[in-house]
Amino acid sequence: MAIPLDEVVVKEEKQNLEYVSVIREPLVTGGKTVHDVTEDICRQVEGKPTLSWMLAMAMSLGTLGIGAYCVFMLLWEGIGVWGLNKTVGWAWDITNFVWWVGIGHAGTLISAILLLFRQKWRMSINRAAEAMTIFAVICAAMFPGLHMGRIWMAFWVLPLPNTFGSLWVNFNSPLLWDVFAISTYFTVSLVFWYIGLIPDFASIRDRAKNKISQVVYGALSFGWDGAAKTWMRYESVALILAGLATPLVLSVHTIVSFDFATSVIPGWHTTIFPPYFVAGAIFSGFAMVLTLMIITRKTFKLEDYITIGHIELMNIVIIITGSIVGIAYITEFFIAWYSGVEAEQYAFLNRMTGPYWWAYWTMMTCNVISPQLFWFRKIRTNIAATFILSIVVNIGMWFERFVIIVTSLHRDYLPSSWAMFYPTIYDVGVYVFTFGLFGTAFLLFTKFFPVINMAEVKSIIKTSSRKAS
Amino acid sequence: MEKNKNFILGIYDDEDILLSAIKKVRQSGVKIQEVYSPFPVHGIDEALGYKRTRLPIAAFMFGMLGCTLALTMQIWMSGADWPMIIGGKDFVSLPPFVPVTFELTVLLSALGMVATFMIVSDLKPYKKPRLMDIRITDDKHVMAIDLANNELEKEDIKKIVKETSAEEINDKNF
The missing domain is CATH 3.30.70 (Alpha-Beta Plaits)
Known part of the structure; x- marks a missing residue:
């Protein structure tokens, strides 16, 4: 059963030699001790909500309320209240869907792929990024549901026995693959996030002063006692979940891109869509993580945990993925010309010079040019610049999906059916609703959940925290 | 204990x-x-x-179960129980079944492993540590x-x- 002790001695001595290089920047600054980590992260959970939090919450709830009216009208009247027409059958709804799903890619990428690559800087951002993922996927899933018109029939997308003579779903359809991909992604991300939360809930439970916190965090912490055996299994579970989530996260946006790529619409019928969409998703996801983390670190005074180093590394990911996206845009154009297919050539020229030229050039400026500014170290280590550019990137990524969807549809095969798409207040309102939902959920998360993974950060304090001198 | x-x-x-x-x-x-x-x-x-820990084995077994269930479900539903002609495509062909099979493999593998972890480590809500x-x-x-x-x-x-x-x-x- 037990390993002989001699082996233990050898292995342990080896381990003592493995220390992080002294020339690396520390991941945690301010000479934090393990106890400081608990204090700093639990503070906002235990304290009263701050004024800025309450103001933000009021704004989110207000947005949610305005949006809820639009959702209600949509359900009451039907999707006719949207600006869709016979030619443009997908517009804001699917643009918003793809945009939110894309944002939902960063969380699991940070916690899964960076875990496999042993990137320790993920530890102070993975919790909030995963929360963002979960809320973004919820927002995304609303759009195909609402687009059905009768959302109460949404369960029809599942292969359930029914009264229509066992008429099953169509397994050849990428829209059905989406159902499986997004629900699996949501479930696995949620489980991954929750497993990571258990030890931290136990920390809050053991510090809780009032009865309600003791009971609630006691229930949430699943009776965690910190036993070495459980930790060993926990680490194994985290590693395998990361191994499973890595292909999963890549598969989700691949399948979303199949919604377009498997069709025969010029502008959609492109084989590079899967990698191009995945790169775009990571690009916009990291931008959203930056937007949120810059606010969170400032509000909760977490500058020692989410350092300029973290922001710089995320900006480097943005340069890489932004450049991949830029190359994909150019490749699409080249292939459209090189293919000699007139319809394809027209679709791309129409994007650039047609009635939606402004959307196209907004996309190009925001996604291809703006991230290149991060090549300058001064810009990528500047918080204000990063914050602005992170928002610019997400505006650009929204326009990317709008350009792909609307410009490819609005000029049909028959010039007599050519049309423009004009959003109505309800198109905008449902998008606003998801912002309210996302904001409310994220604010609740920052108040009641530890925003940084305490247990993981504690494990690197010894090697990656600069001692106060 | x-x-x-x-x-x-x-x-x-x-x-x-x-x-x-x-x-x-x-x-x-x-x-x-x-x-x-x-x-x-x-x-x-x-x-x-x-x-x-043998949890990786549990994950693998649950993954295999998910893979088998997904393939069986798709082949039976679109090949045997109610075949539908969609664009003249084959009722049963494997490439279009890959996405759903992959997703269900990952789903069952992850959920099965986590459930096993919870059970063997005796983690449950309202447990007093x-x-x-x-x-x-x-x-x-x-x-x-x-x-x-x-x-x-x-x-x-x-x-x-x-x-x-x-x-x-x-x-x-x-």
């Missing part, structure tokens, strides 16, 4: 001192019940002589030695633990 009532706790503040302490205590022939930590300590499972020390979830590592499992006298064990530079040595009685 529930029968064990009297423990000696060695409290440590540094994971490297803890690892060498585990080694020294085990070399002295004292059996350690369990070590509790605020974060995962690398090498602690080898130091305590724990066997590798048997905490050795309240500071375990903050910043202290605790080595728990069960008196009933060791033949040595209490004072002798305490002496051994003291030599491993433990910060505190406490008694814990449930």
Whole structure:
């Protein structure tokens, strides 16, 4: 059963030699001790909500309320209240869907792929990024549901026995693959996030002063006692979940891109869509993580945990993925010309010079040019610049999906059916609703959940925290 | 476990001192019940002589189950129970079944493994943990030695633990 002790001695001595290089920047600054980590992260959970939090919450709830009216009208009247027409059958709804799903890619990428690559800087951002993922996927899933018109029939997308003579779903359809991909992604991300939360809930439970916190965090912490055996299994579970989530996260946006790529619409019928969409998703996801983390670190005074180093590394990911996206845009154009297919050539020229030229050039400026500014170290280590550019990137990524969807549809095969798409207040309102939902959920998360993974950060304090001198 | 009532706790503040302490205590022939930590300590499972967890096997088995179920479901539904002509495509062809098969493999593998982890580690809502020390979830590592499992006298064990530079040595009685 037990390993002989001699082996233990050898292995342990080896381990003592493995220390992080002294020339690396520390991941945690301010000479934090393990106890400081608990204090700093639990503070906002235990304290009263701050004024800025309450103001933000009021704004989110207000947005949610305005949006809820639009959702209600949509359900009451039907999707006719949207600006869709016979030619443009997908517009804001699917643009918003793809945009939110894309944002939902960063969380699991940070916690899964960076875990496999042993990137320790993920530890102070993975919790909030995963929360963002979960809320973004919820927002995304609303759009195909609402687009059905009768959302109460949404369960029809599942292969359930029914009264229509066992008429099953169509397994050849990428829209059905989406159902499986997004629900699996949501479930696995949620489980991954929750497993990571258990030890931290136990920390809050053991510090809780009032009865309600003791009971609630006691229930949430699943009776965690910190036993070495459980930790060993926990680490194994985290590693395998990361191994499973890595292909999963890549598969989700691949399948979303199949919604377009498997069709025969010029502008959609492109084989590079899967990698191009995945790169775009990571690009916009990291931008959203930056937007949120810059606010969170400032509000909760977490500058020692989410350092300029973290922001710089995320900006480097943005340069890489932004450049991949830029190359994909150019490749699409080249292939459209090189293919000699007139319809394809027209679709791309129409994007650039047609009635939606402004959307196209907004996309190009925001996604291809703006991230290149991060090549300058001064810009990528500047918080204000990063914050602005992170928002610019997400505006650009929204326009990317709008350009792909609307410009490819609005000029049909028959010039007599050519049309423009004009959003109505309800198109905008449902998008606003998801912002309210996302904001409310994220604010609740920052108040009641530890925003940084305490247990993981504690494990690197010894090697990656600069001692106060 | 529930029968064990009297423990000696060695409290440590540094994971490297803890690892060498585990080694020294085990070399002295004292059996350690369990070590509790605020974060995962690398090498602690080898130091305590724990066997590798078999959870990866559980994950693989659940993944295979998911894969089989997904393929069976799709082949039966679109090939046998109610075949539908869609664009003249084959009723059963594997490439379009790949996405759903992949997703269900991952889903069952992840959920099955996590459920197994919860069961074997006895993690469940509303379970009252048997905490050795309240500071375990903050910043202290605790080595728990069960008196009933060791033949040595209490004072002798305490002496051994003291030599491993433990910060505190406490008694814990449930």
